[in-house]
Amino acid sequence: MKLRVYAIAYLIFLYAPIILLPIFAFNDATIIAFPLSGFTTEWFAELTQNRALHAAVQNSLIIAVCTAVFATILGLCAARAGAMSDFPGKKGITGFIMLPLVLPEIIVAVALLVILRQVLGLSLGNWTIIMAHVLICTPFSIAILNGAFGALDPSMEEAALDLGESRWSAFRLVTLPLVMPGIISSMLISFTISLDEFIIAFFLTGSNPTMPVYIWGLLRFPKSLPVIMALGTILVALSVILLTIAEIFRRRGVRRAGGTDTGGFL
Amino acid sequence: MAKFATLTQDQTRSIKLLGLPLVYALLLLAVPLGAIVLFSFWTQDFMTVDTTFTTANYREIYDSPIYGLLLQRSLMVSGIVTAVTVLLAYPVAYFISFHVHPSKKSIWLFLITIPFWTSYLIRVFLWKVILGYNGVINSGLLQLGIIDEPLTFILYNVNAVIITLAHAFAPFAILPIFVVLEKIDRSLLEASQDLGESKFSTFLRVTLPLSMPGVVGAVLIVFIPTIGDYVTPELMGGAGGKLIANMIQTQFLQLNNAPLGAALAIVAMLCVTAISLIFVFLNRKYLRGRT
Amino acid sequence: MTDLIKLRGVDKYYGDYHALRDINLTIRAGEFFSLLGPSGCGKTTLLRVIAGFEGVSGGTVMISDKDMADVPPNQRPTNMVFQSYAIFPHLSVGENVAFGLRKSGLNKADKASAVEEALSMVGLAGYGKRAAHALSGGQRQRVALARALILKPKVLLLDEPLSALDKKMREHMQVELIRLQRAVGITFILVTHDQEEALVMSDRIAVMFAGEIGQLDDPETLYRRPNSRRVAEFIGKMNFLPGRVTATGDTITLDIAGFGVTDVPAVQAPEGATLGEAAIGIRPETLAILFDGEKASRHEAAAVVDEVVYYGDMTYYDVRVNNVPEPLTIAMKNMIGRPVLDVGAQTRIAWDERAIVVF
CATH class of the missing domain: 3.40.50.300 (P-loop containing nucleotide triphosphate hydrolases)
Structure with a gap:
């Protein structure tokens, strides 16, 4: 089958760079080039001693966790509203909220930089990055949660109301458990996006860089490249694990709500 | 309750719920976007911003050849990246939708999305490792004796930027096409073959036209964001491969000329939007012509 | 209650x-x-x-x-x-x-x-x-x-x-x-x-x-x-024939296309029925095909079989009656010894004015 061969070749193209990561991360040479010279775990050991990197990772984790929580809260509101009655202008409003999905990130970055620095005169810090990341992660959260709410039979919540629950307790007892896998999936995806985001973070980062901004700095020093390879290997492994969990939860969510899987995060 | 109540309870609740994300998007998107529009009509006067209304920034962009050149190159790179990405992605989306067993579709999509979620910076950097002077391709080809000297046309130029971006945006192109292909009623294809069309002509006359909305979606979702990327041209483009986004970044972060940067960002946005709208319009017209 | x-x-x-x-x-x-x-x-x-x-x-x-x-x-x-x-x-x-x-x-x-x-x-x-x-x-x-x-x-x-x-x-x-x-x-x-x-x-x-x-x-x-x-159309099937109300009162006199003149009690017509054109409704199961030797207890009319639909327990006939614009549907139970007629067969049908509904 020609198409299958093509699709597999395409997958190899997609994975080519990532496969190189572990190869060079364990390669006993400071230049990133073939031929390989030998096995070492030295680069990973170096990672554990880099104070600046630890601080950057810590920053990124704080930002990513906050982003995941806030983006998912906003996504929950929008997705729940999406599952309710239409009103005039609803499509336009939803489209506007989803806009960051197609907006070039540099536009978001400069717009926020201008308003925060030049107009409001605020100093940059982790919170400015969180605000921007929430903005760009909310559309992803909405897309995931729309799937969870869309698969939900609207009679479920009505049934709970009919059986004597209040609006809030019906949501808490029925809807929330049924969309919980979607919520977890949304948080993991937002976390991953935020952890990895560079273009905006580079503009809005304060005196303490985030992990991608720190990596960007390292890229200029050939000596530090093997360490980046080691770091990249860990990040890829982490991403794969998180995404696998997110995917499992997303599927479980669709199944639990009684729908059929239509695949994909988007 | 009024006889002609304009909104139902459910609608009111829906509006209230949507209010929170809307206010957030207004404050963090609409207001800042408005601010850069405003800024673009101001000028930078050493350390302070001169707030008298002027079109000087736009005139400078129009007059200096460098900006036009960068913009043109950016649009060209984005255009080529989009075309390459979508053309390469379509068969994959088609394969997954039509030839993969339903139970395995999720795993294929998952495999395709994984690289997209792994550190963007490192991914771009790895292309440098692949395409570089001592890179995977050059050392491989040298060892095989196919070339005598490392190839230089694959790094630090526009080609390298295109390859890297096409790789980075691959899942963005596959998913919208896949979603539309999945929705095509399979009996339509059988009907076409029943009416005498071959498999290939069925594809051209039925599948392809029906999947055009997905293709349009893929084109837009690749074309628009690639304009805003400065990482890939910075790392891969060398001196001749810089794009408009690099210039915007430089104006803001190094030259401290926010008004000019804002004007550049707006010009770039307007170009992208205009091209996207023309594309969507042509596509509609073309599709209507067929039906 | x-x-x-x-x-x-x-x-x-x-x-x-x-x-x-x-x-x-x-x-x-x-x-x-x-x-x-x-x-x-x-x-x-x-x-x-x-x-x-x-x-x-x-x-x-x-x-x-x-x-x-x-x-x-x-x-x-x-x-x-x-x-x-x-x-x-x-x-x-x-x-x-x-x-x-x-x-x-x-x-x-x-x-x-x-x-x-x-x-x-x-x-x-x-x-x-x-x-x-x-x-x-x-x-x-x-x-x-x-x-x-x-x-x-x-x-x-x-x-x-x-x-x-x-x-x-x-x-x-x-x-x-x-x-x-x-x-x-x-x-x-x-x-x-x-x-x-x-x-x-x-x-x-x-x-x-x-x-x-x-x-x-x-x-x-x-x-x-x-x-x-x-x-009437939503619940079950009903045949409609054009007709006229020629007299009102405790009994109502009808002149039904193809069936002729008959009297029905006022309850079978809407309250305050007036003289003039009316639609006459008859359910398919209240009509009957008269097979050889059978006689109608009330009224009968000559008919030609237009369509036959066999349902197993029932047979539905569409028959044409002179002066009735649309074919009439008749539901007949299939019983031992009762034949299923062919399209084009000449037959007689029985009808009963007590089953009529006037609209």
């Missing part, structure tokens, strides 16, 4: 769409009441108005003489069986049934026995521990019934509860629902588009069209004396 639910002048708008038009309806305690009509006629909206899921744009809804205007669904003495059953997939069967008892103040043991009692009432004794998502369609419906009935509502609302089941299961559940309703004595309000289902199960039926109640009667009256052509 006492009146339980009173709807007075109920109107419902969705934007410009007038979903319910001035509905006046009284439903008695303990009756099995059906809302019957084609899709989009407003029957489900009316049910949801009674449940409290939809507010009204005008008029009042009273349950047990209490105005329901400000009473939310969770405080109304109604419970609903949803079309999709809405069985909570994250809970077990027992937890589903016990869902409404959360605030009842019952202790754990009382709850458990109430659940078991409700489950055995619907024939699912011992199913409490099962996962809800593993149930079949018929079982889901029973769980939905048990979950609603455990709260002992005054009214049980059923929104097309049988539409998701296959034909055999549907017929079985019809009987079960009647049995259940008699056992618990609760008022059932059933929404259905299936006229046969409504006729089989209901004490009274309201037929709805375009947001209005077209007719409200017991099944037999509804079938035998439909008050309008649309009711």
Whole structure:
């Protein structure tokens, strides 16, 4: 089958760079080039001693966790509203909220930089990055949660109301458990996006860089490249694990709500 | 309750719920976007911003050849990246939708999305490792004796930027096409073959036209964001491969000329939007012509 | 029987769409009441108005003489069986049934026995521990019934509860629902588009069209004396012949195309019928083909067979009668020794003026 061969070749193209990561991360040479010279775990050991990197990772984790929580809260509101009655202008409003999905990130970055620095005169810090990341992660959260709410039979919540629950307790007892896998999936995806985001973070980062901004700095020093390879290997492994969990939860969510899987995060 | 109540309870609740994300998007998107529009009509006067209304920034962009050149190159790179990405992605989306067993579709999509979620910076950097002077391709080809000297046309130029971006945006192109292909009623294809069309002509006359909305979606979702990327041209483009986004970044972060940067960002946005709208319009017209 | 639910002048708008038009309806305690009509006629909206899921744009809804205007669904003495059953997939069967008892103040043991009692009432004794998502369609419906009935509502609302089941299961559940309703004595309000289902199960039926109640009667009256052509066409089959009313009074004199002049009692015509053109309705099973040697007890007419549709237990003939513009459909039971006629056969048909409905 020609198409299958093509699709597999395409997958190899997609994975080519990532496969190189572990190869060079364990390669006993400071230049990133073939031929390989030998096995070492030295680069990973170096990672554990880099104070600046630890601080950057810590920053990124704080930002990513906050982003995941806030983006998912906003996504929950929008997705729940999406599952309710239409009103005039609803499509336009939803489209506007989803806009960051197609907006070039540099536009978001400069717009926020201008308003925060030049107009409001605020100093940059982790919170400015969180605000921007929430903005760009909310559309992803909405897309995931729309799937969870869309698969939900609207009679479920009505049934709970009919059986004597209040609006809030019906949501808490029925809807929330049924969309919980979607919520977890949304948080993991937002976390991953935020952890990895560079273009905006580079503009809005304060005196303490985030992990991608720190990596960007390292890229200029050939000596530090093997360490980046080691770091990249860990990040890829982490991403794969998180995404696998997110995917499992997303599927479980669709199944639990009684729908059929239509695949994909988007 | 009024006889002609304009909104139902459910609608009111829906509006209230949507209010929170809307206010957030207004404050963090609409207001800042408005601010850069405003800024673009101001000028930078050493350390302070001169707030008298002027079109000087736009005139400078129009007059200096460098900006036009960068913009043109950016649009060209984005255009080529989009075309390459979508053309390469379509068969994959088609394969997954039509030839993969339903139970395995999720795993294929998952495999395709994984690289997209792994550190963007490192991914771009790895292309440098692949395409570089001592890179995977050059050392491989040298060892095989196919070339005598490392190839230089694959790094630090526009080609390298295109390859890297096409790789980075691959899942963005596959998913919208896949979603539309999945929705095509399979009996339509059988009907076409029943009416005498071959498999290939069925594809051209039925599948392809029906999947055009997905293709349009893929084109837009690749074309628009690639304009805003400065990482890939910075790392891969060398001196001749810089794009408009690099210039915007430089104006803001190094030259401290926010008004000019804002004007550049707006010009770039307007170009992208205009091209996207023309594309969507042509596509509609073309599709209507067929039906 | 006492009146339980009173709807007075109920109107419902969705934007410009007038979903319910001035509905006046009284439903008695303990009756099995059906809302019957084609899709989009407003029957489900009316049910949801009674449940409290939809507010009204005008008029009042009273349950047990209490105005329901400000009473939310969770405080109304109604419970609903949803079309999709809405069985909570994250809970077990027992937890589903016990869902409404959360605030009842019952202790754990009382709850458990109430659940078991409700489950055995619907024939699912011992199913409490099962996962809800593993149930079949018929079982889901029973769980939905048990979950609603455990709260002992005054009214049980059923929104097309049988539409998701296959034909055999549907017929079985019809009987079960009647049995259940008699056992618990609760008022059932059933929404259905299936006229046969409504006729089989209901004490009274309201037929709805375009947001209005077209007719409200017991099944037999509804079938035998439909008050309008649309009711007659929606419930069962009916032949329509052009005719004229030539005299009114206690008996009404009709001149029917192809059938001639006959007298019928005034109850077979609408109240205040006037002289002039009228549509004459005759059900297919009240007409009969006269086979060799048979004689009509009342009237007969010559006919030619136009179409024959064989159904196994029945044969439906379309026959042409002189001066009748459209072919008439006749339903004949297939009996031993009775032949099935061929298209084009000359025959005679019997008709009875007592089966006529004048519109």
